[in-house]
Amino acid sequence: MQADSSPKDRVYATLVSNILTLDLRPGADLDETRLCAEFGLSRTPMREVLRQLAGEGYVTLRQNRGAQVSEMSQTSLRAFFIAAPMIYSAILQLAATHRSADQIDTLRAAQAAFCTALDDGDAAKRALANIQFHRVTGDMSDNLYLSPSFNRLLLDHARISITFYAPQDATQQRNIDTARTQHEAIIDAIVARDAQAAGDLAIAHWQLSRDEIEKYVMPGALDVPLGTTARSAG
Amino acid sequence: MQADSSPKDRVYATLVSNILTLDLRPGADLDETRLCAEFGLSRTPMREVLRQLAGEGYVTLRQNRGAQVSEMSQTSLRAFFIAAPMIYSAILQLAATHRSADQIDTLRAAQAAFCTALDDGDAAKRALANIQFHRVTGDMSDNLYLSPSFNRLLLDHARISITFYAPQDATQQRNIDTARTQHEAIIDAIVARDAQAAGDLAIAHWQLSRDEIEKYVMPGALDVPLGTTARSAG
DNA sequence: GGTATTTGGTTTGTATACAATATGTATGCA
């Protein structure tokens, strides 16, 4: 999010990245002392970082029992399916309306990075670059009240994507190219200040993700904990 | 939110309440040392409370420059007007769908408290009780991804309501009674699991607030800082 | 043999002391 000026910011960015990429699994316990040793930071600032992460939904804090990476469940997946199209659509409409010229440059840069990540082939890097793209649209939308939910959605969207990513799946390979194209179209709509088109593209883009996820969410698999499926299979 | 078990929770609850009721004005500087002295708490836990409050949007933290109560501006008011009907409607629809029997009791209790506050006549208490009512609907909706924005909206909704409250205004007096009735209707819709009706009521209920606010937001007053208007006039 | 209780160790929560950074004032120079 912000520049890595202070060591605290570095730790924050690292933890965020590790959580997004499932290097830190949902439900994983975060021992303060261990983190401090790992990052060369004292407990006081580390605790503050954890509290900030908790505020943004990355971790959950339990009284006298330390932090753990926030969980994902089938229940939360259902909530995700309800909230995502609504918020994504609103964000992109507002982005098209409110974007500045500078922000378009930033968005194009994010898209370039996204394409690089696509060619790279690493699911985690791809998800991270994708998030970055959408974060820029979030900045563009400039709505203090939608941002919290939008960011929370992006967090789990990244984690879900990585969870359900199957490298050998030909459909998914095609979908990745579609995503790239959709991003381009989104940029065009935003540049043209076409809120209607941006909103529609948000839905289409969401549909793409949704289809991929739904393939893996079978009614019989209701109690499979999310965040563990794909990694162990790949 | 949670029981006042620890002294930290008490400080948290007090600060939240003071911010919601504008006892702590938007933009007000929060000096750590002073707060510590006031609440009899050390700086370390106090800083953690402030970070939590920052995560939920109550305060903003600036590097090396302390915390201040989050501001409200005309810009944010516009964002509020866009986000509120959307989120409120979604929350109430979901509340009608997901609510449990216990939660209905809680909601009825909140409504009773709201009515008491209405008869009381204190704008701050009223706004607080109103928030409490809607928080219960938020719990009912049980959507992890909409909650952050919903809670952020409730925060500023309370502050805006208090800001633009005019005790002598006959229309507002009537509106207060309307709000009471609408709450009752909302309860009925939720009890009946009628998502459609709940969503419609959310919009109607929002409209009521919107009209009150809009009366005071004139195009010429674009740079009047929110949170200071009504208090000084009353 | 099973359950309850106590006890040791580990981990979190808090307080205080110290370091670093920012602000405001005063002084010197143009």
Next chain:
DNA sequence: TGCATACATATTGTATACAAACCAAATACC
């Protein structure tokens, strides 16, 4: 007189030491 710079002060950021709460294992009792 105006501005810039240096210094003093206050406030934030960090580290460490201590207290309290939790967890697990071992022992005693039923």
